[in-house]
Amino acid sequence: MKPAPSVILFTTLSGLGFGFLALLGLGLIATQGWPAFFHWAFGYALAVGGLLSSTFHLGHPERAWRAFSQWRSSWLSREGVAAVATLLILAPQALSDWLGLGWGQGFGILGAGGCAATVLCTAMIYAQLKTVPRWHHWTVPATYLAFALTGGLILAGTGLWATGAALGLGLLLAYGWRVGDSAFARAGVDLASATGLSGLGLPQVFEQPHTGGNYLMREMIFTVGRRHAAKLRTLTLILAAGLPALAAAILPVLPALILGGLSHLAGAMAQRWLFFAEAEHVVGLYYGRTSGKS
């Protein structure tokens, strides 16, 4: 699948933002007054910035408001509804923390649940697709949630908590890649079942249906850079999990937060690039793509 920069920015920034907002909502980052204002503003900026960048890949962003209507059937619609609802629910908590209104933690706890639901919806946009076997697996929502939690704990400067979460994320990533690599083969789809020609023999592409490219090939049969996958996976593990875990364990809070946060975000973007670039769509079969070859 084509790794669109706007979607990589959207999923990484909003995931990080909602992870950080959830910890603020739960009151795990104890702040009052102006520090609270800046903490909340930072969380909102990440989440809203991510959501806005998601509209850049739309053909008609001016109609984006319509995407709030189909929450009964569509994970993409649910994601939009959950994101806006969560940001609204958390607003009173942010005001209370900033101005010392003493409204308790109710809105924050409810909003933290909303943050988790939003990240889950984002992941389910991809995990629901049977047409992309690598994505159609529980490790996808688990990975998105783990990224949000780890990113939040790193930015909250929680020391060993962040170290533990980052190490857990690393293990989950390694497991996800392991099961992902055989996902297409396990899905049991091939050109014979795609064409219904299995009774006749073994089909192979003789000639492509068109000499130029088309939307399908550009969007879903993206293969550039898969050969660098192994290097990028190692880089992802080091940047997203290894370095932040080490920084949180041995550095003082502020340097750990800045270095770990930047490293983690870069790692998250590398992971998200791979998430799209390595995902193979079933439609590639019609064009002679088979799993593992690029």
Next chain:
Amino acid sequence: MTCLPAHTDKRLGLVIDLDTCVGCQACVTACKGWNDQGYGAALSDQDPYGADPSGTFLNRVHSYQVTPHDGGTAKIINFPRSCLHCEDAPCVTVCPTGASYKRSEDGIVLVNEDACIGCGLCAWACPYGAREMDQEAQVMKKCTLCVDRIYNENLPEEDREPACVRTCPTGARHFGDFADPDSTVSKLTRDRGGVPLLPQLGTKPVNRYLPPRPKDRPEEASLLAPLLDIKATGFAGWLDRMLGKLD
């Protein structure tokens, strides 16, 4: 609403006969031609006369070489690929705006282009590559089963079928109601063992593909068979017998 209808009164769709399709691409051009002037945004082309032309098509004809399992000579099978108007259409349920829908009266899957935000998720959800985003209009395009032809009383009755079916010179494409057991498409599917594509993905496609009939085996029956058994008579017969004795 992008929830799917529980039941559709008709199940309109196509039967595509892989035995008779010759891969002439007439259905591709007829489809493009009709859908350039009627329903919704026209199917655009980018750089059509330049070095890297591409464009939006709702129907593509692939060519596959099929080698029999027991060896033997490979066959070329021409394979038209378009929307199969699935009963459990994943392209409909993923749509966040309600632009993508399946009609309860006849089962046709359509896009309301005025509500389409061009997110492309429906194209990702379709295993058959039936949807293409038009690069000019930035909305999703797909086969409408020529909904603006099949009910169009301004057209002569023989033209009230999809453009691809109407134009096919070998009669490889058939249009009809799969919910009616006596329709041509239902009978063809029964008689010829019509198959769905990728049934394991649970989309329940309506369209069916008729597998190619088994062809002659060249090593068993020579094309010259009727000529090999001729007995020469007269002078030619005498010459034949005499030359035979010279061995």
